Amino acid sequence: MSPRVRTVSYLVFLALALAAPYLVPAIRTQMSFLWIMIIFALTWDILGGQMGYNSFGNVLFFGVGMYTCALVQHHAGLGYYPGLFVGMAAGAAMAVAFAAVLGWGILGLRGHYFAIGTLGLGIAAAEFAGGWDYLGAGSGMVTPLYPGVVGARETFFYYLSFAVAVATFITLRRIYRGRFRLAINAIRDDEDKAEAMGLHTTLYKTVAWGISAFFLGLIGPVAGNLIGFIDPRDVAFASSSYGVWMLLMAILGGKGTLWGPVIGAVVFHITQELFWTYLLGWQRVALGLLIMLIVVFFPMGIMGWVRERWPERFGQRVDEGTK
Amino acid sequence: MTPILQVEHLHKAFGGVIANRDVSLRVPEGKIVGLIGPNGSGKTTLFNSIVGLYPIDDGSVRFQGREISRLRVPKIARLGLLRTFQQTRIYGGMDCMQNMEISTAHARPTLRGMFGDVPAAVSERAEELLQFVGLYAKRHLRAGDLSFGQQKLLEFAMALMNEPKLLLLDEPTAGINPTLIKGLVDRLRRANEEMGISLLIIEHNMGVIMDLAEYLYCLAHGELLAEGKPEAIRDDQRVIDAYLGAH
Numbered sequence A: 001m002s003p004r005v006r007t008v009s010y011l012v013f014l015a016l017a018l019a020a021p022y023l024v025p026a027i028r029t030q031m032s033f034l035w036i037m038i039i040f041a042l043t044w045d046i047l048g049g050q051m052g053y054n055s056f057g058n059v060l061f062f063g064v065g066m067y068t069c070a071l072v073q074h075h076a077g078l079g080y081y082p083g084l085f086v087g088m089a090a091g092a093a094m095a096v097a098f099a100a101v102l103g104w105g106i107l108g109l110r111g112h113y114f115a116i117g118t119l120g121l122g123i124a125a126a127e128f129a130g131g132w133d134y135l136g137a138g139s140g141m142v143t144p145l146y147p148g149v150v151g152a153r154e155t156f157f158y159y160l161s162f163a164v165a166v167a168t169f170i171t172l173r174r175i176y177r178g179r180f181r182l183a184i185n186a187i188r189d190d191e192d193k194a195e196a197m198g199l200h201t202t203l204y205k206t207v208a209w210g211i212s213a214f215f216l217g218l219i220g221p222v223a224g225n226l227i228g229f230i231d232p233r234d235v236a237f238a239s240s241s242y243g244v245w246m247l248l249m250a251i252l253g254g255k256g257t258l259w260g261p262v263i264g265a266v267v268f269h270i271t272q273e274l275f276w277t278y279l280l281g282w283q284r285v286a287l288g289l290l291i292m293l294i295v296v297f298f299p300m301g302i303m304g305w306v307r308e309r310w311p312e313r314f315g316q317r318v319d320e321g322t323k
Numbered sequence B: 001m002t003p004i005l006q007v008e009h010l011h012k013a014f015g016g017v018i019a020n021r022d023v024s025l026r027v028p029e030g031k032i033v034g035l036i037g038p039n040g041s042g043k044t045t046l047f048n049s050i051v052g053l054y055p056i057d058d059g060s061v062r063f064q065g066r067e068i069s070r071l072r073v074p075k076i077a078r079l080g081l082l083r084t085f086q087q088t089r090i091y092g093g094m095d096c097m098q099n100m101e102i103s104t105a106h107a108r109p110t111l112r113g114m115f116g117d118v119p120a121a122v123s124e125r126a127e128e129l130l131q132f133v134g135l136y137a138k139r140h141l142r143a144g145d146l147s148f149g150q151q152k153l154l155e156f157a158m159a160l161m162n163e164p165k166l167l168l169l170d171e172p173t174a175g176i177n178p179t180l181i182k183g184l185v186d187r188l189r190r191a192n193e194e195m196g197i198s199l200l201i202i203e204h205n206m207g208v209i210m211d212l213a214e215y216l217y218c219l220a221h222g223e224l225l226a227e228g229k230p231e232a233i234r235d236d237q238r239v240i241d242a243y244l245g246a247h
Helices: A003-023 A025-051 A060-077 A080-106 A109-132 A154-175 A178-190 A190-197 A201-227 A234-236 A241-252 A259-278 A282-297 A301-309 B043-050 B073-079 B096-101 B111-115 B119-132 B148-161 B178-194 B206-212 B232-234 B237-244
Strands: B004-014 B015-027 B032-036 B058-063 B081-083 B166-170 B198-202 B215-220 B222-227
Touching: A003 A025, A003 B222, A025 A178, A025 A201, A025 A259, A025 B073, A025 B237, A060 A080, A060 A201, A060 A234, A080 A109, A080 A201, A080 A301, A109 A178, A109 A234, A109 A241, A178 A201, A178 B096, A178 B111, A190 A301, A190 B073, A190 B237, A201 A234, A201 A259, A201 B119, A201 B215, A234 B237, A241 A259, A241 A282, A241 B081, A259 A282, A259 A301, B004 B043, B004 B215, B015 B032, B015 B043, B015 B111, B015 B198, B015 B215, B015 B222, B032 B043, B032 B148, B032 B206, B043 B081, B043 B111, B043 B166, B096 B119, B096 B148, B096 B178, B119 B178, B148 B178, B178 B198, B178 B206, B198 B206, B206 B232, B222 B232
Parallel strands: B032 B198, B032 B215, B081 B166, B166 B198
Antiparallel strands: B004 B015, B004 B058, B215 B222
């Protein structure tokens, strides 16, 4: 794709995304969730795809951000918008702090051990939040009422989730262009070798998880306010839904690519919404089947399959001649 | 002059199995030293102990006069003591250029160093070194798709990219066809002479190591069996016995 075609397609996409709430106002909430899903997949892929650390615990950062923001909104005594934005910033900061502390202990685990180690995170956090009265314990928390007119709320949160998704994408696009991606790819391919070459592996791993946590901590508050009710097990620390979907979407689209997780999230979310609409009662069964099909037929994901098929389009070629 | 690497009375056991007993060796600055011995004699264990992968039980390892036996692997690597692996290790999912570009010597990364682009000078150097080992044409291929011999060459080039002071090579010619071996030996010598890298080489190919090394150490059953100039080692009855299983 030439740079001009690329710019034009980005602009068309941007215009469509901005106009969407007015084109199809009935599905604003579902579209907001589409952006949230894209953020899920993109942030999961930083570790899971690019660095080879399959995390089942990323949902922790989502929930931490959500609760932190709700606390700020309720207790800081700011107005609605300042409260929300300060809360989002606090949520992101808290999520990064969690990533830094947990990373210190857990990122030393390799391979399957890391996956299992993180599996407990979301579950433990859900139990913890579900038993802590300050956070409303099992009955959860209600977010403040949106002050605008009826219908304005959905539009507002659509644009907010869209903004966070775009920020996530642009940030990752930037850091995947340079040395950071090479470093975390090296860790994925052979961490012992990377250490033997003197790479600061612990630092890179922790920073990678921190970036992932930052954007999850930023979108958690948006999702919480969009839903309006924070349940510890089913919304904030929803390991068995969001926690699993994160990696499914990334795998479906193609781990370790920039566009893969985006494509995976779109395909997954649309399919899921269709199941809920047309297969009500069977939607979980259909979703389970879809997950199995994904793992069996697309182990490399959509982008991974494309890359295997046309490697030269991804710059892999023999280049004769000398320097 | 202090040798660049000095190992003294190194002792390493795994439970009841003694892998290295009272091993001492030295690599003078700018020289090529060989380490030979039958399979299972403790050569690779010694490498792993030197580079900090295994904590040693007793003895000392000094690099440029500095005690390094308590330091961890990446820290030692950053001091300029690098090793290659017997089972060649490269970053299989990345192309050759990327393998090279991430193999530069690592200072503590700044924000810019972490998130910035690969500097043009680094890419330039990566191309030069790929040219040096004969992989320039394959620089945009996935390293994992290269043949075993080519991966060995890539690993060697990656090590050079890091600009080490001392390079420990674990069987650099194993699995490489005889024609390529000649070229590799030539490149090892050039790395030593032109880039000033001292080399400590484990090698089973006697022709190669006798030709390259100025001094040889021979291990058997974890102990130092003999040391000396290549000619002396070649005629040493104990070394011959060890290789033939008489020891």
